[in-house]
Amino acid sequence: AGMGLRPKTKEELPIQVVVPAYILSELKAGFQIGAVLFLPLMRGSAA
Numbered sequence: 001a002g003m004g005l006r007p008k009t010k011e012e013l014p015i016q017v018v019v020p021a022y023i024l025s026e027l028k029a030g031f032q033i034g035a036v037l038f039l040p041l042m043r044g045s046a047a
Helices: 016-045
Strands: none
Touching: none
């Protein structure tokens, strides 16, 4: 739905696609780092 021609280069990607993709990738990385730092603390306090 709404699929036009595919861009041939990165420069042809619209900013409406690039910005949300960048934000989601940064949020994903942040949650992964947070889980790595926080989960060992949770396991240690449960014992």
